[in-house]
Amino acid sequence: MxxxxxxxxxxxxxxxxxxxxxxxxxxxxxxxxxxxxxxxxxxxxxxxxxxxxxxxxxxxxxxxxxxxxxxxxxxxxxxISNVDPDFPFTDDDSYGEIQKKILELFTDSLNQTSQLLSPDKLERAVELLLQADKIGVFAYGDTYLPALNFQNKLMKIDRSVHMAALPGENRHLATNFRQGDCAIVISYSGESKNNYYITQLLKQNGATIIVITGNPSSHIASLGDLILPVAESESQSVKLSTFSSQTAIDYVLNTLYGCLFVSNYDKNQSKRIASETLFLDERF
CATH class of the missing domain: 1.10.10.10 (Winged helix-like DNA-binding domain superfamily/Winged helix DNA-binding domain)
Incomplete structure (x- = not known):
């Protein structure tokens, strides 16, 4: 006992x-x-x-x-195991139990996504992005945060990523993409009507489309030239937060950034060091 x-x-x-x-x-x-x-x-x-x-x-x-x-x-x-990704903790859990559950939730999401994300898919994604005249990321809601982080990282190695700054601008941005451009569309469910419409615009204009989704058989995924899958564990209905999906998407984008970085490691490393040195010189 x-x-x-x-x-x-x-x-x-x-x-x-x-x-x-x-x-x-x-x-x-x-x-x-x-x-x-x-x-x-x-x-x-x-x-x-x-x-x-x-x-x-x-x-x-x-x-x-x-x-x-x-x-x-x-x-x-x-x-503690089999944490519910939609409701990973309850009001009865202690802080230590919540800490453990969130860690397990993140770990499971990362491990499952890593198994789905093959090196071949990453290599193809890097090729498409390096060949692109223009890169754009189309995300909405919770998926916008990891997308913004990705944009910030690429900016620091002198690679421009176009993203809509205001709600509703995604559609206008999509009309500016043409053949030779590459768009990353992020949709965990793959069934968002707004994102589906945007992906249709991109497809009609001839842009290359990389779809990051937890549902490779979705309508949005069907329009993509390349699918980068993430673990699908959360439901599409009520949940406490997007813990699992946001972590998985962030992982894919960070991995993609790392692969892009090493594609021209010396140049990118020099760029990062030069930038950090410049900011260090400006400190009091």
Whole structure:
């Protein structure tokens, strides 16, 4: 039986001991950093009450309790698995449990996406971007943030990426793309009506299209010349946030940036060093 179970089965505790037990249950990690005096003060009890509680659950004292409590929490965190990407945490989770779940969510998303993203696809994407007269990224909502990060990185190695700055500008931007240009369309679901319309415009104008999506069989993906897949784990309906999808998309774009960087490593490295040196010189 676990310590947590022992603390919850409080029939054997008096009122003061129940107060200490409830505080420990509610503040799982914080208790590990408390002295016996601090814990007794926070629960309006005495150190002897804390010791008595520990002995009632089969331990020698508070130091023994903290050692076994720490081990139990670690075992619990390590056992957390199959995190729901739509609702990865609940109001019952401690900060430590949330930390563990988000880490697992990100790790799973990255591992799954890495397996889908073959070197051949990356090589083809780099070829298309290097050959392009003009590069554009078309994203909307949450996918706009990793796209903006990608644009910022390429700007620092002297590669211009066109993106709409205001809502509604994507359509106007798409009409300016022609044969010889390359557009990256980001749509996790692959079924956004707005993005589908934009992708149709790009296709009609003869632009080369790279689609980053979690749904390679979607309508938007069907218009692409190259598909860079990301792990599809989130639903398309209600969710707490786009933790998994945004991480996966960011990973693909960062990987693409890295491949573009090494395509002309010496030149790009010199550019980055020169830029950073210039900004360092401007500091007070």
């Amino acid at each position: 676990s310590l947590l179970t022992d603390l919850k089965h409080d029939e054997q505790f008096n009122a003061s001991e129940k107060a200490v037990a409830q505080y420990i249950i509610t503040n799982k990690e914080e208790v590990l950093n408390l002295s016996i005096q601090a814990l007794s003060e926070l629960t309006y009890t005495s150190p002897s009450t804390v010791v008595r509680l520990c002995r009632k659950i089969g331990l020698k004292g508070f130091k023994d309790f903290k050692i076994k409590w720490s081990a139990e929490l670690q075992k619990e965190y390590n056992a």
